Amino acid sequence: MSATGLLEKLRSGEDVVVAEGYLFEFERRGYLRAGSYVPEVVLEYPEKVKELHEEFVHAGSDVVLAFTYYGHREKLRHIGRESDLEKLNVKALKIARQVADDTGTLMAGNICNTCMYEIDNPKAIEASRQMFKEQIEWAVAGGADFIVAETFNAMGEALLALQCIREYSQLPAVITLASSLKGLTTEGLTSAEACRRLEEAGADVVGLNCTRGPATMIPLLREVRQQCKGPIAALPVVYRTTPTQPTMQSLTVPGTDKYAFPVDLPAFTCGRTEVREFARECRKIGIQYIGLCCGNNPHYMREVAEKCGRKPPASKYSPNMAEHYVYGSNITDYHAKTLLHAQRD
């Protein structure tokens, strides 16, 4: 099976549904360490990576994102595995390509913030360029259909990533920023202004991903839509962020001043209805590239896909409360009054 290209899909007005959030999900499943957050699972349990790609496609993702996020030189050096860098990238791309080929979806290469970029530090900028270059070249060799460059807080780093994609590949570039607490880039630009500049610099898709949940990303997305002409990407974390704690990093455990990020975030997970509402709102705003980041799971992805008018294989098992023994149409007084009330009232 072969898939229509990203740009053709977007030009024809199609929505593109994109599953992200691999890092958090593998950590949750016990195959990756919180803290270092390096995708070692690619080398140690490759079959698990293939499986999660397949689960996300089963739930409606149009894109298989190669799991190379934080699989860059700086992160691998940090855990003493720099010698595994190329092996990890090549393997991740190979797994993703295979799943995309088997399912008729698109495969994206993935680069991200280098964790060493610094504004006005030529040495750090050059090192970041080299890190982007090597990962982009592996993505090209691995047959990526496009490249996702993401979670940048610095506009300069996002621009550098875009320049590298242009220089070292011919592939479409999706560039997304991770919005900070105040919604400003490191340079002090609003997300909307930064996205506009990235679009003007030639990014095919610009937008926001990670850090903010649906509730606090939507207002920024409206501003991005006003400033940008082309396709916009939106991939929030699946956590209940609030106006006073608008990022997952700023959420505090209720009744305490302890930050929930990262290990206590499950207390803030969104309901499926919120995810569905988010997808509906994105379509209303005019956002075509819709996905989810940290906290994502296939049941959320299915909500997005269905809101985009899809019926992925997982829709066969979408909730149907008419079949529920207490909620359903065959409900008896005994079940309604006795059992449900006993559990609720």
Ligand SMILES: [Zn+2]
């Ligand atoms: Zn994320």
